[in-house]
Amino acid sequence: SAGPGPEDRESPELAADQIRNEALLEVKFARFKQQYGVGDRRTLDVFFELFDLWIQLYRLNKADDALSEIVPAAEWRRDSYAVRAVQALAFTRWKQSRFREALERFHEMEGLVGKGRALCENIGHTYNSLGSYELAEQYFNEAVALTVDKTPGSQGTVLLGLATLQSRRGDATAALATATRSYEDFRAQDARRGWESSLTAKALMQVSTSHQALANYKKSEWAAREALRVFQFTAGMDSPLCVGPLERLGALHALQGRMKKAQTSYHDAYKVASIKDALDLVEILGIHNALVDIHYEQMKTSGLDRKAFSVYFAVASHVAKRVRTEMVQDGNAAVYYKTAGELFVLGGDCSRGQPLLEEASGLLLVETAVDTTSLVKACSDLISFCGSGAGVAARDGPPSPSAGTAHDEF
Numbered sequence: 001s002a003g004p005g006p007e008d009r010e011s012p013e014l015a016a017d018q019i020r021n022e023a024l025l026e027v028k029f030a031r032f033k034q035q036y037g038v039g040d041r042r043t044l045d046v047f048f049e050l051f052d053l054w055i056q057l058y059r060l061n062k063a064d065d066a067l068s069e070i071v072p073a074a075e076w077r078r079d080s081y082a083v084r085a086v087q088a089l090a091f092t093r094w095k096q097s098r099f100r101e102a103l104e105r106f107h108e109m110e111g112l113v114g115k116g117r118a119l120c121e122n123i124g125h126t127y128n129s130l131g132s133y134e135l136a137e138q139y140f141n142e143a144v145a146l147t148v149d150k151t152p153g154s155q156g157t158v159l160l161g162l163a164t165l166q167s168r169r170g171d172a173t174a175a176l177a178t179a180t181r182s183y184e185d186f187r188a189q190d191a192r193r194g195w196e197s198s199l200t201a202k203a204l205m206q207v208s209t210s211h212q213a214l215a216n217y218k219k220s221e222w223a224a225r226e227a228l229r230v231f232q233f234t235a236g237m238d239s240p241l242c243v244g245p246l247e248r249l250g251a252l253h254a255l256q257g258r259m260k261k262a263q264t265s266y267h268d269a270y271k272v273a274s275i276k277d278a279l280d281l282v283e284i285l286g287i288h289n290a291l292v293d294i295h296y297e298q299m300k301t302s303g304l305d306r307k308a309f310s311v312y313f314a315v316a317s318h319v320a321k322r323v324r325t326e327m328v329q330d331g332n333a334a335v336y337y338k339t340a341g342e343l344f345v346l347g348g349d350c351s352r353g354q355p356l357l358e359e360a361s362g363l364l365l366v367e368t369a370v371d372t373t374s375l376v377k378a379c380s381d382l383i384s385f386c387g388s389g390a391g392v393a394a395r396d397g398p399p400s401p402s403a404g405t406a407h408d409e410f
Contacts, residue, residue, distance in 0.1 A: 012195040015236035025050040039073035060277035117146040156185035176210035201230035309347030334363035350386035
């Protein structure tokens with residue numbers, strides 16, 4: 001879905017311009033904090049202008065750090081800046097996929113300012129993401145009822161939310177019709193303004209989702225390609241917004257038998273997902289597993305190309321490092337270490353795979369939330385293989401330690 005975000009903008013979304021303006025505003029924000037103090041309206045005005053750019057560019061870590069001092073200072077004022085600070089924190093939590101915390105802040109705003117179209121829509125998106133579909137529908141319908149402006153773009157975001165809701169309920173036909181209306185609304189807004197927006201691309205992604213569910217693969221692919229183009233233009237080549245269309249293109253290439261192109265798209269999605277401020281391990285594991293599955297699918301006709309796995313070593317190493325430094329070291333972290341370790345062993349690099357497997361095994365042995373017996377055994381089997389000094393194995397067996405090379409960059 002479109003998801004919560006700052007109010008509609010009347011200026012183009014151009015990644016290069018945003019990055020330049022970000023640098024200028026960061027300097028100005030630091031200067032105003034020192035000169036006037038963090039709670040001064042001049043400082044806060046600069047911050048909220050900067051925050052808007054950070055959200056567009058998905059600079060979630062920067063936003064989170066700054067809000068730790070902005071929110072208390074703004075709340076102390078007990079004026080409109082306090083509401084804007086709560087809203088900014090809610091947006092940030094939503095983008096970090098911390099939906100329950102975002103919902104708490106949105107409801108706090110509801111108590112402060114009452115119900116409005118944008119707020120009802122944001123609460124609807126949040127309930128939708130939490131799987132509370134009846135409450136999501138209730139708030140989306142309230143947003144529709146509160147919409148007075150009928151100009152192009154005024155209905156697009158709530159229509160997109162409803163389309164996502166219909167899709168999650170399994171009604172792809174209704175979702176396609178609603179998503180198409182959303183896309184057409186945003187496209188009309190773009191034509192009026194004279195530039196494309198990321199909201200248009202988000203609507204295209206829901207159009208693509210619905211077409212894929214209906215097995216209209218070529219139409220789904222067109223929509224995903226268009227979404228990727230717009231996201232790259234408006235938010236940048238490495239924006240987290242690009243992960244979705246790249247992953248979608250990987251799936252669509254695979255469904256149409258274009259396995260090499262599928263590998264490239266999934267790899268590109270993996271690389272962008274690996275540098276997101278808010279690391280999403282579920283998303284990353286989904287991409288990783290889809291990528292490996294394609295190689296196994298190719299094995300049925302042409303054998304398993306072990307050297308091909310080495311191209312993924314760098315991104316897997318990067319994610320493993322982030323998991324180690326940024327996440328709680330529990331069963332979730334262990335699952336990624338195991339997955340990455342298996343990749344290195346598949347590519348013939350036991351020297352890098354075995355330590356990850358040992359790390360995974362150690363964490364899984366003390367995990368009590370679920371039964372990890374089979375996962376520990378899988379790690380142990382590969383550790384034993386790596387320690388055996390086995391030579392080149394059969395086509396379907398473990399790889400030899402000498403096969404493949406690691407890439408330093410991805």
